[in-house]
Amino acid sequence: MFTLKVFPxxxxxxxxxxxxEALSQAMEADPTVFTLGEDIGVYGGxxxxxxDLVHRFGTERVIDTPISELGMAGAAVGAALTGMKPVLELxxxxxxxxxxxxxxxxxxxxxFMFGGKASVPLVxxxxxxxxxxxxxxxxxxxxxxxxxxxxxxxxxPSTPHDAKGLLLAAIDDPNPVLxxxxxxxxxMKGPVPEEAYREPIGKAAIxxxxxxxxxxxxxxxxxxxLAAAERLAAEGIDAEVIDLRTIxxxxxxxxxxxxxxxxxLMVVYEGVKTLGVGAEVSAAVAESDAFxxxxxxxxxxxxKDVPLPYNPILEKAAVPQEDEIVNAARRLVRxxxx
Amino acid sequence: MTSATRxxxxxxxxxxxxxxxxxxxxxxxxxxxxxxxxxxxxxxxRFEERAEESYTRGxxxxxxxxxxxxxxxxxxxxxxxxxxxxxTSTHRGHGHSIAKGADPARMFAEFFGKSTGYxxxxxxxxxxxxxxxxxxxxxxxxxxxxxxxxxxxxxxxMRKSHQVCVCFFGDGASNEGAFHEALNMAxxxxxxxxxVCENNKYGMSMDISRASAVPDIAKxxxxxxxxxxxxxxxxxxxxxxxxxxxxxxxRRGEGPTLIECKTYRIRGHSKSDRNLYRTKEEIExxxxxxxxxxxxxxxxxxxxxxxxxxxxxxxxxxxEIESAIAFAIESPMPDPTRLTDDVYAESLPHHA
Numbered sequence: 001m002f003t004l005k006v007f008p009x010x011x012x013x014x015x016x017x018x019x020x021e022a023l024s025q026a027m028e029a030d031p032t033v034f035t036l037g038e039d040i041g042v043y044g045g046x047x048x049x050x051x052d053l054v055h056r057f058g059t060e061r062v063i064d065t066p067i068s069e070l071g072m073a074g075a076a077v078g079a080a081l082t083g084m085k086p087v088l089e090l091x092x093x094x095x096x097x098x099x100x101x102x103x104x105x106x107x108x109x110x111x112f113m114f115g116g117k118a119s120v121p122l123v124x125x126x127x128x129x130x131x132x133x134x135x136x137x138x139x140x141x142x143x144x145x146x147x148x149x150x151x152x153x154x155x156x157p158s159t160p161h162d163a164k165g166l167l168l169a170a171i172d173d174p175n176p177v178l179x180x181x182x183x184x185x186x187x188m189k190g191p192v193p194e195e196a197y198r199e200p201i202g203k204a205a206i207x208x209x210x211x212x213x214x215x216x217x218x219x220x221x222x223x224x225x226l227a228a229a230e231r232l233a234a235e236g237i238d239a240e241v242i243d244l245r246t247i248x249x250x251x252x253x254x255x256x257x258x259x260x261x262x263x264x265l266m267v268v269y270e271g272v273k274t275l276g277v278g279a280e281v282s283a284a285v286a287e288s289d290a291f292x293x294x295x296x297x298x299x300x301x302x303x304k305d306v307p308l309p310y311n312p313i314l315e316k317a318a319v320p321q322e323d324e325i326v327n328a329a330r331r332l333v334r335x336x337x338x
Numbered sequence: 339m340t341s342a343t344r345x346x347x348x349x350x351x352x353x354x355x356x357x358x359x360x361x362x363x364x365x366x367x368x369x370x371x372x373x374x375x376x377x378x379x380x381x382x383x384r385f386e387e388r389a390e391e392s393y394t395r396g397x398x399x400x401x402x403x404x405x406x407x408x409x410x411x412x413x414x415x416x417x418x419x420x421x422x423x424x425x426t427s428t429h430r431g432h433g434h435s436i437a438k439g440a441d442p443a444r445m446f447a448e449f450f451g452k453s454t455g456y457x458x459x460x461x462x463x464x465x466x467x468x469x470x471x472x473x474x475x476x477x478x479x480x481x482x483x484x485x486x487x488x489x490x491x492x493x494x495x496m497r498k499s500h501q502v503c504v505c506f507f508g509d510g511a512s513n514e515g516a517f518h519e520a521l522n523m524a525x526x527x528x529x530x531x532x533x534v535c536e537n538n539k540y541g542m543s544m545d546i547s548r549a550s551a552v553p554d555i556a557k558x559x560x561x562x563x564x565x566x567x568x569x570x571x572x573x574x575x576x577x578x579x580x581x582x583x584x585x586x587x588x589r590r591g592e593g594p595t596l597i598e599c600k601t602y603r604i605r606g607h608s609k610s611d612r613n614l615y616r617t618k619e620e621i622e623x624x625x626x627x628x629x630x631x632x633x634x635x636x637x638x639x640x641x642x643x644x645x646x647x648x649x650x651x652x653x654x655x656x657x658e659i660e661s662a663i664a665f666a667i668e669s670p671m672p673d674p675t676r677l678t679d680d681v682y683a684e685s686l687p688h689h690a
Contacts, residue, residue, distance in 0.1 A: 034496065060496065066526065071519025074485015078503075079493040081474055081486065082424065101516070105479050106486065110467075115458035116680030118469040150681045174683035 010191035016049045018160035018192045019125070019181070022167040023050070023087060025196040027057050030085065033171060036063040036072055037089030046091045047127055047186050073099035073124070077107050080122040085171055092138045093128035093180055096146075107176040108151030122176040123167070129182040129220055129270055130319055136307035139315075141271035143180045143218075147248040147280070153177040153201055154248040156219040160190035162245060165199030173201060182220045204251035206258070210240035212333050213264040216255055216281050218244050221268040221301075221320060228325035237333050247277055252284040259285055263295040264332055270319050273302025296336040299328055360640055363575040366582075372637050375417055375574055377651045379409040379630045382433040384659050385442050389432070389449055389463075392663070393609060398449050402463040403430040407572070407604035410629030411536050412437040414577025415504055415597070418585050424472040424490045424503045426483030428536070430603070431476035434506050435466045438473045442659060446666035454669040460680075474503075480541075481514030483507060484533075488520045491529030491594070502530045502588045504581075510541025512555045521596065525562040528593035532584045535596065536571065538603040543615040556598035564594050571599025572629040575636070602627070 013021065026033045034057075040050040041064040054062040065072040069090060076086040090096055096103070107120045130139035147154045153175055157163040163181065170177035207222060208229050217225040222243035229239040240258050244250065259265050265285055267278035278300035285291055285298065301320040309315055331338045367375070386404045393402060405412070412433030416425060419438075427434040436442065440456070448455025449463055456466050467475035474490060477483045487505030494501040511517060512535055524531045535555045539546055547553060559566025565584070569576050577599055584595035602624035606613055613621070637643045 032497075066519075066522060068519035068523060070516055071485045071488060071523050074482075074516065074520065075489040075492055075523060078426075078474070078486035078489020078491075079496075080489070081469060082490050082493040083497060084493045086489075101479060101482065102485060106477075106482055110475065111683055112680050113457060113461045113465045114467040114469065114475060115456060115460050116683075117457075118467065118475075119683040121683075153682075 011194060012189045013160050013192040014186065015160045015163045015181070015188050015190070016047060016186040018164040019049050019167055020051050020053065021192070022164040022171075022196070023053060024056065026087075026168060026171045027061060029196065032083060033085045033087065034061040034063065035087040035089060036065050036076065038065055038067055038091045040064060040089050045089060047183065049186070050089065069095050069098035070102060073102035074106070076122050076124070077102050077110075077120055080107075080120045080176075081110065081118060085121050085123075087123040087125060087171060090124060090126035092134075093126035093142055094137050094140050096124070096126055096142060103146070103152070103176070103178070104149055108149045111175070112151060119174045120176050121174045123170045123179065124176070125167070125179045125181060127183045127186070128180045129184060130308045130315055131184045131220070133310060133312060133315065135310040139308035141180070141219075141269070141303065143178070143247055144271050144276045146178050147277065151176065152248060153246065155179045155201060155246050157181065157245065158185065158219050158222040158243050160188065160192045162199050162205070164192055165197050166201065166245065168196055169198040169201050172198065177201065180219065184220055185223070199245070202246045202249040202251060204254040205243045205245055206240065206254065207243050208239065208241040210238040210262065212238045212262055213266060213329050214240045214242060214255070214258040214262045215266045215268060215325070215329065216242045216244060217268040218247065218277060219270060221270055224320065224322045225268050225325055228322050228329065231322075231326050232329055235330065237330060239329055244277070247280075250280065250284070252281070255281055255284060256288050256290040259290040260293045263293050265294065266299040266301065266329055266332060268301045268320050268325055270303055272305060273300055274305055276302050278302050296332055299332055299338045301325060301328055361575070363573075363579040364636060364640065366579060367575060369642060371417065372643055373647065373651060375413050375578070376630070376633060376637070376648065377655060378413045378417070378437055379574070379633065380652060380655045381442065381658065382409045382412060382436045383630060384655050385436060385445070386432055388659055388663060389446070390605070392449070399451060400462050401608045401610070402449065403608050404605040405430045405433045405603065407624060407628065408536060408538055408601045409433050410574040410577055410633065411534065411571045411599040411601055414574045415506075415534050415581040415599075418578055418581035419502065419504060422472060422499070423501050424474050426474045426487040426490070426503065426505045427476040428483065428506055428508055428511070429464050429476060429478055429480070430508065431466065431506065432463070435468070435473055435476065438468070439471055440466060440468060440473065443662035443665040446662045447669045450666045450669070451671065452666055452669035453672040454665070459672040481507060481511035481516035484511065484514070484516045484520035487531050487533070488523050488529060491524060491531035492527065494530055495527070500589060502532060502585050504532045504534055504585070506534050506536060508541065509535060509537040509539070509546045509550070509555060510544070512558070513541070513549055521559075521562040521564070521594070524594040525564050528591060530588040530591070531594045532581065532588055533594060533596045535598045536601060537598050538601050540603065540607070540615070542607045545615070554598060556596055559596040562596070564596055566596045566598070568598045568600060571601035572627050572632060574629060574633045601629075
């Protein structure tokens with residue numbers, strides 16, 4: 001005699017749909033939440049994220065802005081400072097360069113600079129990353145720039161589940177939170193609970209447990225690293241994959257704990273390798289007791305030191321691909337260096 | 339310390355004019371408003387003079403930007419606001435803060451880097467703010483406050499709070515892209531924002547005639563389909579009357595206005611300025627246009643207020659400044675072990 005346990009099959013949404021559902025639930029629950037950005041109204045957003053929200057919440061809460069990134073970022077800062085919770089969409093994360101003054105000099109510093117007597121509960125969502133042939137001004141991964149700024153939080157969801165849960169957590173957060181979404185992930189499907197749940201900002205996710213090597217990755221690279229880990233498993237290499245999810249604040253404890261177990265560390269990220277996320281993760285290990293557990297040098301796989309090229313062969317060559325991750329991890333485990 | 343007395347409804351105060359032959363801008367000021375406007379201008383002037391002196395004596399570390407000669411803009415404009423209205427200010431913003439009701443003692447304390455200052459010693463002269471009281475902050479970035487004011491206006495409109503935001507900026511900021519983006523957005527959305535360009539002739543050393551293709555910044559309002567008015571910024575009654583009209587228009591939901599107040603910065607840009615770009619004669623000619631003396635003389639000529647009353651106000655200001663400095667000197671320094679407090683907020687504060 002045995003009992004058959006029936007688990008309900010969880011509904012699947014795309015990454016873009018999950019973000020839209022989070023926005024919708026936040027706006028339903030709190031009248032101070034609104035969203036603004038370029039072409040997010042009837043157009044539905046350049047990547048279709050806002051979709052039909054304007055028809056449900058009206059043009060006063062789903063606001064099409066002129067092409068004025070600095071102006072809209074400042075408008076979001078001013079609204080956040082005076083009791084609203086704006087969620088700003090920048091059409092491509094590359095355009096954040098035009099809004100950097102308001103984000104870095106204003107939003108990030110207002111609380112501290114004003115002696116802790118104000119806060120800026122602002123969320124900025126923007127798609128980053130390469131792989132769509134959009135070339136050098138529409139494909140960058142600039143998250144590390146902002147990870148360098150005290151006062152900001154920087155989030156990179158890699159699954160539909162996290163895209164929803166981290167956005168809802170960001171909207172609740174009393175600080176400015178920058179969410180770097182990834183263009184290649186918008187159509188990825190995955191299980192997403194229907195209720196309005198939160199994923200904690202600043203907490204990494206262990207996507208796969210393993211004993212031989214720790215692969216710390218972000219965003220699209222977490223997806224590629226997980227696929228690489230499955231191939232490595234077929235060769236008898238057991239990789240642990242940690243998706244950082246947030247680069248500021250960074251969950252270094254999760255990394256250190258894993259390195260103490262596996263004795264090998266690889267960091268995989270799409271942003272330019274030089275002075276990037278990998279340097280911070282590596283230094284966190286080098287500065288800690290986990291360093292004593294290392295059996296091999298730390299390996300960083302990051303974006304090449306070039307602007308993103310247009311040609312698809314060149315574009316692929318500029319950022320870490322699955323084969324590269326597999327090969328590097330294999331050499332690290334088998335030969336002790338890459 | 340005293341806080342600024344709030345002005346009464348202007349429509350009511352209109353009837354208080356009792357002297358014939360006054361120009362209408364002056365006639366709408368009540369006696370109470372005349373006294374209070376003078377007191378605030380005097381308070382700003384003496385605050386800055388004593389801050390400068392404290393700097394010279396080595397009591398203040400860092401730099402500061404003085405608005406001596408520009409007091410009528412701050413007091414004229416802010417005096418037309420209601421207490422729950424908001425302002426964004428600039429690096430030359432001591433006057434705006436005091437006009438909005440800031441306590442000179444806590445301002446001095448901030449300049450002296452003390453924990454009792456507005457920012458707990460973390461901001462200094464360039465970052466005086468009191469968000470709860472509607473002062474959304476001075477700003478170290480030229481043009482930084484322009485888009486923030488748009489956000490305050492958008493927020494007021496969405497919350498239906500009937501607040502108006504006055505956005506102060508200088509002639510220098512009018513050449514930042516933020517100026518264009520902010521004025522356009524405020525106009526297309528008909529936001530309750532009044533843009534006040536304090537044209538003091540120089541962006542640091544750059545004469546506005548060399549920096550702007552049009553001599554009057556207000557002319558640029560045409561491009562944003564909003565009223566643009568140039569006024570003598572050293573004439574308190576005129577800046578007040580202009581502000582009253584623009585603020586009422588904004589509060590009625592008819593959108594933003596650009597007011598350009600022509601004025602002059604008597605002191606250098608900052609403490610490093612050696613005045614190499616202008617003549618002594620030019621500075622002296624503007625010193626003769628002192629907004630405080632002009633206002634006082636007009637009120638005396640009209641018999642609206644007597645000399646004794648002005649003397650009493652001066653004495654009150656001196657006493658207030660004296661005790662404010664004493665408070666700042668006696669206040670404790672911040673605790674370095676608390677350095678990283680408030681980089682992040684733990685929870686949302688209650689918003690007014």
